[in-house]
Structure formats: structure tokens, C-alpha cells
Amino acid sequence: MRTAPAPRRLARPPVTAARHPAPASAPGAAGPEPPRLAVENLTAWYGEMTGVRDVSLQFPANTVTALIGPSGCGKSTLLRCLNRMHELVPGARAEGRVLLDGHDIYERGVNPIAVRRSIGMVFQKPTPFPTMTIAQNVAAGLKVGPRLPKRRQLEIVEHALRRAALWDEVKDRLEHPATDLSGGQQQRLCVARTIAPEPEVILLDEPTASLDPSGTTRIEELVQDLKREFTVVIVTHNMQQAGRVSDVTAFFYLGELIEVGPTTQMFTAPTKPQTEAYVTGRFG
Amino acid sequence: MSSRATRRVFGAFMTGTTYGAAALAILPLAAILAMLLVKGAGSLDWNFFTKSAVPVGETGGGFAYAIVGTLIIVGIAAAIGVPIGVGAGIYLAEFGAGRLAWLVRFVADTLNGIPSIVIGIFAWTWIVRPTGKFTALAGSAALACILVPIVARTTEEMVRLVPNSLREAALALGYPRWRTSLTVVVRTAGTGIVTGCMVAVARIAGETAPLLFTALGNQFFSTNVLQPMAALPLQIYVYAQGPYDEWHRQAWAGALVLILMVLILGTLARLAARAHRARA
Numbered sequence: 001m002r003t004a005p006a007p008r009r010l011a012r013p014p015v016t017a018a019r020h021p022a023p024a025s026a027p028g029a030a031g032p033e034p035p036r037l038a039v040e041n042l043t044a045w046y047g048e049m050t051g052v053r054d055v056s057l058q059f060p061a062n063t064v065t066a067l068i069g070p071s072g073c074g075k076s077t078l079l080r081c082l083n084r085m086h087e088l089v090p091g092a093r094a095e096g097r098v099l100l101d102g103h104d105i106y107e108r109g110v111n112p113i114a115v116r117r118s119i120g121m122v123f124q125k126p127t128p129f130p131t132m133t134i135a136q137n138v139a140a141g142l143k144v145g146p147r148l149p150k151r152r153q154l155e156i157v158e159h160a161l162r163r164a165a166l167w168d169e170v171k172d173r174l175e176h177p178a179t180d181l182s183g184g185q186q187q188r189l190c191v192a193r194t195i196a197p198e199p200e201v202i203l204l205d206e207p208t209a210s211l212d213p214s215g216t217t218r219i220e221e222l223v224q225d226l227k228r229e230f231t232v233v234i235v236t237h238n239m240q241q242a243g244r245v246s247d248v249t250a251f252f253y254l255g256e257l258i259e260v261g262p263t264t265q266m267f268t269a270p271t272k273p274q275t276e277a278y279v280t281g282r283f284g
Numbered sequence: 285m286s287s288r289a290t291r292r293v294f295g296a297f298m299t300g301t302t303y304g305a306a307a308l309a310i311l312p313l314a315a316i317l318a319m320l321l322v323k324g325a326g327s328l329d330w331n332f333f334t335k336s337a338v339p340v341g342e343t344g345g346g347f348a349y350a351i352v353g354t355l356i357i358v359g360i361a362a363a364i365g366v367p368i369g370v371g372a373g374i375y376l377a378e379f380g381a382g383r384l385a386w387l388v389r390f391v392a393d394t395l396n397g398i399p400s401i402v403i404g405i406f407a408w409t410w411i412v413r414p415t416g417k418f419t420a421l422a423g424s425a426a427l428a429c430i431l432v433p434i435v436a437r438t439t440e441e442m443v444r445l446v447p448n449s450l451r452e453a454a455l456a457l458g459y460p461r462w463r464t465s466l467t468v469v470v471r472t473a474g475t476g477i478v479t480g481c482m483v484a485v486a487r488i489a490g491e492t493a494p495l496l497f498t499a500l501g502n503q504f505f506s507t508n509v510l511q512p513m514a515a516l517p518l519q520i521y522v523y524a525q526g527p528y529d530e531w532h533r534q535a536w537a538g539a540l541v542l543i544l545m546v547l548i549l550g551t552l553a554r555l556a557a558r559a560h561r562a563r564a
Contacts, residue, residue: 083456088452088455113458114458116456123449123452123453123456125449127450127452129450129453131468131471140457141458145458193457197458
């Protein structure tokens, strides 16, 4: 099939309370662009235990932000707060504000389901739906959006697979079970599935933790590509990876944000001693 | 003897023991099948599957009425019990965390352990006596009571086997909770659920006691579910106790047909499970 890449706005899910355009700045005002996603004083609990403590952090559009820190530092918990997946864990709750284009996704009346359609997520282990074909997997997120004609869906599937650098490997077997693919391919399939409904933000939770080196390289290249269209947040255990893919790095320790800054600065001249100790490999 | 030799002998002994235990486990089935084949296969002919009972003394009678009766009674029981059981199993696995779920699970397990004759008496008390007559439908209801807890518990097990990561993946795509359960989780567990249902249906197909008080049995071909109806286990029970050699032969043949039906269902369940494994 040869189709031009689909114009990206067509596939959008319906506008919801959480995704009205950001308030326009005063005409002529040349201030810095507001962040696509901003966390304000966010605290997250698992039952009595605090996972994230009073974190404020901004994620500018079209950048890759890496969240790093030792196990249990709250980086994954914070990530899961960004698309309201955290609250699905029994006993888990969060307080504070998470602003997507200036609108709080935790505000009363905001539907978490709509939030998750705007903020996609890729998990540690590849999670293709085993009963679905490759094409059905990519189209899975479209099924809960507005109804699209079959032809349009196929275009979106192809476009998403191309952007996930998987099209050439699967174009002849779109109707095969997704579980036929290798682990690395499955993870790229999951990326394709996440970007197909055109979210604003993509969250990646240690996306290469279960992949071999070549699979890891391909995902890292993909992450670099994705930031041209999306705002990307990636949790990683691997500091080299954070260095390779991210523009901004945030270091967490014991649930608190210790330091955030441009990635090169974080790895060469961190200001906090804990950050320095972690990035130089003295603990964690 | 060196310790290595001791270990080798001990290993061989234990391996042999497990082979022996496996052989003993299949021995009863092999013996039953062999006996049924010897005693019953001779009476299996076309008439057996197409004709109904004939007066004593005549030859050429068959069990068609009992076979059809079993298919109808078990079919209706499955139609009633499978949806309830599958629904309850999905509830238990996907939403069942509170006290209600504990109660449902406890009741299902208790129901699983109740002797089937008690279920028969229960159905007689609550269906047959108030309506004043034995009906095939009452038999189906009694069998459904046995079916529901088995199906519910196997469905729950199968749904629980679906990794949580798949649920999260669907939820993260913006699937509502119910849709995640139905389109992703239950579909993934689908083959396992189907297998469990087939095993449960095979189990109730051979039940005799619950039918004694409900469907009662019938010497004539009947498809009216509001009347007494014949069923294979009932006919075997009656014929095996009868005074005539012809009846005994037919009872053996009926038992053979019944066990073959159960075996076929079991094999289909296995094939479904294997197809599932091959795909996963």
C-alpha cells in the first residue's frame, strides 16, 4: 500500500475538558512557550506510603525528559501520575496538579479515560494484545475514539507503523498474530499503538528494560524521532540511555525531585552532591 | 557403593515410581473403556442410534430417545449455566475484591462439593413439587446448578492468568474498565474459558442422580421439555436393573455411547487448548 503520511490532526480523539487549547498569551508578547505538561506540588501515596513527595516539574513540548534515580525513588510513580494510571493501583492516590496545556487533569469532572487518550504510555515489557493481529493491535486505540472508516484506519495503522520504524518488517504480515514478532519488534509495535491515536504526550516506562542491545538501540533512535511530534517523558534505569536520548534530565531520590536540568549539565556539572554521586555511579 | 552410584539408583527408582503412578492413574479409564467395548460394542448398530425402545421380546430397539434427551437436557443446562457461570467468573476475577466476592467464591466452592443427589432433591423440592410434574426443564435446571460453580471457578482462574500488564496497556490506551475486561482480558482468556466450559458440560452429561427426581425418564421418544424426558444415564440405570438380557446389552451400549460423548467433549477441549497454546 502506498499512501502519503496522514496529516496528523485528522486522527485526533474528540476534544475533552482536559484538552482545550492553552490560553492564548497576550498579542505580541514574546514570552517563553508554556510547557506542554507541568506538574505542580504533586504528592502520591500507596496506602500509607508516600511514593512521590511534593514534586513540581515542567515538560516542554518537543523535548525528551528523562526521569532517573535509584529503584524506589518514585520516578515510575510520577510517570504513572501523569496519565492517571497511578490511581488504578488499589489504595493509591495522588494530590497536586498536573497541567496538560494549562488544564489540570486531576480537576474534578475530568475523565481519566480522556486523559489517557491524550497522554499515551509504553510499558517496560512489550504488551501486544495476543488475540489481535499486528494491524488490529495498532488500531486498538482508535476503537475507543470516534468511528473512522476502514480505509482511514488502515492509513493511520500504516503511518503509525512507519513512524515506529516497523512498517518494512511487518507490511507483508499485518494479519499475523502480534505475538509472532520478536521482543524488540513487539515493543516498537506498542509504540505504534500508542502514537496511532495521536496523543499529545508519550510516557515511556523503562521501554528497553526487557530488550537486547539492538532492540534497545532502535527504541532509542525512535525516541529521538518521536520528539519532533510529541512531548516525551522516559523513565530509565540506564544513565547512558538518559544521556543518549534526553534533552532534560530529572533526578529523583526517595520520592523527591533532587535536581533537574539540561542533560549534558546534569551529567557533567550537577549542582547537588546526591546527583553527582548517582551519575558517577557511587550509589543506586 | 559410591555416592554417585547411589544417586543414580535412587534417581532411577524415583523415575520408575512416577511412571508407575502415571500408569496406575490411567488404568481405571483403560479398564472401563475396555470393558465397555467388550460388552457394549456388539449392541451398537444403526438401530441403536435411530430407534427408540421396543416392547420386551422384540428386537431392533434403540436408545435414540435417550441420546436425544441427553442432548436436549444438557444443551438447555449449558445454555442456562454457561452464561451465568462465565459472568460470575469474570466478576470474581476482574472486580471481585470485597465481601460479596468472598461470599460468591465460598458459595461456589460449597456448591461444587455438594453431592449431586442433593441438588436433585433441591430441584425436586423447588421445581417439580410446586409445578406438580416431572419435566426435562427441571432436569436442566438441576444440571445447571452443578454447572455454574464449576464454570465460574474455572473462568475465574483463566481470567486471572491474563497478565495485569495487558489490562494496564488497554487502560493506558483510554479503554474504559468494562471494555478492557471484555475486549482484551476475556478475549485473551477465551480459549481457556471455552475449554473449562466443555469440561464442565462433559461432567454434567454423565450425572444421573439429579435427573432421577426431575426429568424422571421416559420410555418414549419426546422432545417436549415440559414433559418427562429420557436421558442416557437414566436409561442405563433402568435397563441395567431390568430383568432382560436385551436390556443389559443395551445398557452396556448406552454406557459406551455416554463415555464416548464425554471423551469427545474432553478431546475437543484439549484441541482448543492446544490451538490456544500454539497461538500464544
